[in-house]
Every structure is written in structure tokens, then in C-alpha cells.
Amino acid sequence: MATEEYHEQRRAQIAEAVERLVAAGGLDGATVARTAAEAGVSVGLVQHYFASKDDMLRYAYTRVTARAMDRVDRRSREIEQHHGTIRQAVRDGLCERLPLDEDRRAHWRVSFAFAARAVDRPDLAAVRNETEAAIRARLAEGIGHGHECGEVPEDVDPQTSAVWLMAAVEGLGLHVCLGAVPAAAALETLERNVMAVFPGRCRQHD
Amino acid sequence: MATEEYHEQRRAQIAEAVERLVAAGGLDGATVARTAAEAGVSVGLVQHYFASKDDMLRYAYTRVTARAMDRVDRRSREIEQHHGTIRQAVRDGLCERLPLDEDRRAHWRVSFAFAARAVDRPDLAAVRNETEAAIRARLAEGIGHGHECGEVPEDVDPQTSAVWLMAAVEGLGLHVCLGAVPAAAALETLERNVMAVFPGRCRQHD
């Protein structure tokens, strides 16, 4: 039905306003009234599409996590199409999650603001964990393939390494955003440590 | 002067109340009124000791970071006194920062709640970065010593590794608190990766 699509657009419009406000001033900045104003609609319309503020935020968060997944997906597919190594795909996929430019920095801030609240809110944690688990599984899969083609030593456990890499990237992002670590240093650290997991050369490449 | 000491106690009393409230319900849970009630004092008294709510929170945060530093300090000093390896000191020092039991979990939640807000607030970021830099420097120093006594291979850069380890522990803590990674898995991952930095055996031990 076309009306359902229209509704979806409205919700997206509101969710985008939420993202902009969160990027600017954290989750506290996204009040219902301000969101309505930012989206150019009335408070009543927001209420019409979301039963409560929590609903609105949760919906916005699902969009944010979906975008994060898309970013990683697109990047690793690009590498695949250019016949790159798994190491390249992993490195670039993980780099995509670091706040290295203004665009990724904004996305990172939004994503992190939600993550911070998720510590106290199981429903938000569920939204996050689902996507995060998918990305981590993809990563572990990549490392497993690295075993087969010789990029990764056999004693590297895919699961454990995936957990470790995901956690480190998360922490690096925070440190960069807090100004505790320069972006360049974070990038270098990440590359060096991905290299540690993928020291070998793929047998199918020259 | 004894009165200054008295004042310090009052501030500590209030800061402790803030910590309890933040542990229970995030930074939003710590309103001035609730903090006063939790500390068993009046709102007026809180205002008397802190010029603003931000002041109060910043003070509480400095105490939290100081405790984090103390924990690491105490732990590594313990190892030192028992003539343990640097690897043991580093491992235990980093473990201390993971939310593995209720006590550390509470402390981690408080610390993280502040860190999340610090993303938008340079003054809180400064409080955090100072302590964090000190801990990271200590860690890098330990890795450097590992070079000398043979625990750490020469091609491991102390600075880069310290940044990486700190970031990974930060991320692991978040994943554990969100329920994305079981505490046991986080611990195993951490131990395995500390082992990767310190594969060698200290020449001064049997």
C-alpha cells in the first residue's frame, strides 16, 4: 500500500531529525518538541507516529545500527569485487567504524550516545547487540577464511579475535572522540594490529 | 585547618551520593535534589559546597578517575612485591578495569556514564584524559621494561600497544555491560591478547 510507504517516509524524516539532534547535543538534546521542530512538523505528528519518546528513540537507533551494518557491508563488498585480500577487507571494514572524518565522526557520536544509554536500557541494548553480533560474525567468518587461504595462522581463534578487534575499535573510537588519541595514531594502531592477525599472504594472490 | 578537612568530608559525602545514583540510573539519575536526599543533606547544603550542578558532577568524576588509578596502582604494586612478571602486572592491572564482579561493574558503569557525557563536554574529557594518559603511560613503561628483560619482542612498540590495549579493554567493558560478550569470554580474550604482547619469559625468573 502506498500509504504505508508514506508513513515510513514520515518516520524516517523524524528519525533523521533525531539523529541530527543527537549528533549535536547527545541524547538529551533530542526532546520531542525539538525533534518536531528539527523535522519541520508538529509535536502532534511525532506523537501520531510514535507511541512514546522511547519508541521514537528506539526506532531512530535501529536506523543508525542498520546504517553501520551497511557501511561495513558496502566496504567489504567493494574489496571483494576488486579481488583484494581478506586482510584488506577486514582492515577497511573496521576503519569504517572509526571517527576519522566528519561524517563518520557524526555517525559515531550518535551511535555511541545510544550505546551509552543502552547500558541501562535492555531494549536499546538488544537493538545494538543484534547488529553488533552480525558484524562480529562476519568478521569471525573472514578470519576463518583467512585460515583456509593462508593469511591467518592456525593458532588464531576467529571468535576470540573478532571479539577483541571489535572491542578495540570501539575503544579507539571513544579515545579519538575524547581527544585522548589522535586519529592518525588510532589508524596506525588498528592497522598494525590487524596485521598481527593477518600476517600471512593469501595463496591466491601474487 | 580542620575546617577545610571538614569541608572535604562533606564534598566527599555528596560525591559518594552522586556515584551511587549514577551507578543506579545513569547521569540523568543524579539530580541535585536526589543527590541531596541520597547524601542525607539539604539541597541548600549541596549548593553551598558546589557552585553548580556541573561543578558537583565534575568533582564526583575526579574522584571516580582517581579511584580507577588507585585500583591499577595497588594491583601492579602487589604483583611487584610478590616478584611477579611484568606480564602478570599488566594482565591483572587491565583485568581490574573490566566489569567482572558487582563492585567493578558498578564502578565501570559510573565511569562510563561520565565518559559518555565527556564526548560532548571538554571539561569532563579533560578530567578523564589526564588519568587515562597516566595509566597508559604506566602501561607503555611496563611494555618498555618488557623489552629489557626479554618478555616483550623488540618489534612491539610500547606506545602503540598501550593505546591498543587500553582501547580494547574499554570496548570489552562496554560489550560485557551490554551483555554482548560474557564476562568469561572477555577475560579469556584479554588474557590471550596480553600474552600476544608478552610472549617471552623474563630472564630474571626461572
Added chain:
DNA sequence: CGGTTGACAATATGTCCATATTGAAACCAG
């Protein structure tokens, strides 16, 4: 011993917020 000052309590003020309510268009069914 009267007054000044520091340490607090109680209350007042005004802002901001989530949500409920009311109502008005537009659209559709009969």
C-alpha cells in the same frame, strides 16, 4: 554582649519537558 559572618534549611521562581486533550481538516463509505 551586640553584631557580623559562615553554614545550612526551606521555599520560591521560572523553565522545560512528556504526554493528554481538543479540535479541525481531508478523505471515504453508504
Added chain:
DNA sequence: CTGGTTTCAATATGGACATATTGTCAACCG
């Protein structure tokens, strides 16, 4: 044309909050 339903806007309500103001009481001091 009519009555109902969907979709939205405007406003009302009530609570929570940070902070200012005022009041109180004791100690210290000249």
C-alpha cells in the same frame, strides 16, 4: 450529502528540575 475515520495541529496539564531567595541558628569577635 452525511457521518465516521484517519491524520495531523494547537494547546493544556502536570511534573521535575536548576537555581535564586530568604530565613535561621550558632559561633566567633571586637
